[in-house]
Amino acid sequence: MKKLLLLSLFLIISSNLFAQSKSQLGIRLGANSARVLNSELDTKTGIYAGLFLAVRFTDSYTMQPEIAYSNQGGNASFRNGEDLNINYVSIGLANKFFVSKNQGFHFTLGPSLDINFDDNFINLINDNGDNLEITPIDIAVFGGIGYEFDFGLAMELRFKQGLIDLDFNDSGEYGGNSEENQLNRVIQIGLAYKFNM
Template identity: 85%
Template sequence: MKKLLLTSLLLTISYTIFAQSKSQLGVRMGLNNAKVLNSGLDNKSGLYTGLFLAVRLTDSYTMQPEIIYSNQGGKASYRNGEDLNINYVSIALANKFFVSKNQGFHFILGPSLDINFDDNFINLINDNGANLEITPIDLAVFGGIGYEFDFGLALELRYKQGLIDLDFNDSGEYGGNAEENQLNRVFQIGLAYKFNM
């Protein structure tokens, strides 16, 4: 009985919060400047694009679940221009903290789960007979700043740091130190737009 009451109470509170909040669907798109840390790869340009749902819970806080396509990896000039391309679907939860009540300038913080659905890394066999592949998922944290205009357009600058080793350095394919983790690092600059619903 207590579990039923507690569940009912939580559902009522959640419904009340979301019913009083203003939710808007939107799109994000822009440019990535990506690098794989502790490898021989240089910075590489790519694109990101996707959808989000902005849930304005208070005057100064918006919770924003996102699903984003992001092209990352690194530039490998010493391999005849064959860059490492890693294509991720990122499922993120951006938390936006506004400096004033009237939108405008804000800080962005959050986590993301990045799923590698395609890459051009050539599967190799190491000296122990193991098949070498890039790690299929990455956990990342991100932070940034932005400015949102009254008509729904926002300018954003974000930094995203991967936390899981890509685990390809044993191949010797991209240089770097095999003793150190190869981590994604991405700077993002772009636009976001919220549709009026």
Template identity: 85%
Template structure:
């Protein structure tokens, strides 16, 4: 009985919050500047694009679930152009905190689950003919700032830090320190637009 009452209470609270909130679909797109830390690889430019649902709970807080394609990895200029290209589908939960009630300037914080959608593993061959595999998922945290205009367009700058070792550089083949974790790091700059519904 207690479980039923608790479930009913949680459902009522969730329903009330959803009913009082304003939801809008939108798109995000922009540029990545990605790097695999401790790998010896150079920065790699890439693109990101995706969809989101902005749920405005209060005048100062919006929760924004997102699904985003993100091209990451690193450039290996010293290996005759054998770059590492990782294509992720990122499932993120952006929390936007607005400084004023009239939208405008805001801070962004949240977690991200990144899944390599090529085939879960990227198979690389080193000079010794050994297979190198990159971990198929990454957990990340991100933060940033943005400015949202009244007509739905927003400019955003985000920094995303991966937390899971990509685990492909055990031999030090790609330079850097093979004893340290190889982690994704991405700077993103781009646009977001919310559709009026």
């Protein structure tokens, strides 16, 4: 009975919050400057593109669930080899904190789950007979700054740090020390636009 009462109370509060909030659908598009830490790969330029739903709860806070395509990896110019391309579907939850009551300047902070749906890493077998592949998911945290204009356009700069080892260090394919984690690190710069609904 208590669980049912708590669930009902939670649903009522949630529905009131969402009813009082203003939601807008939007798009994000920009460039990635990606690298893999603790490897011999150089910085690689890629793109990101996606959709978001901005739910404005107060004048100073917006919760923004996002889904995006993100091209990451690294440049193998050190040996004129093939660049490492990792294509992720990134599911994030951006929390935007506005400095003033008007939209304008804001800080962004949040987590993301990145799912590797395609990469060009050649599957190798190590000395133990194990098949070496890039980790299929990455958990990341991101933070950034931006400026949002009254008509819905925003400029954004974000820093994103992966937390899960890509797990290809035993291959020797891209160098690195097997005792150090090889992690995604991305700087994103781009634009976002919210549609009036």
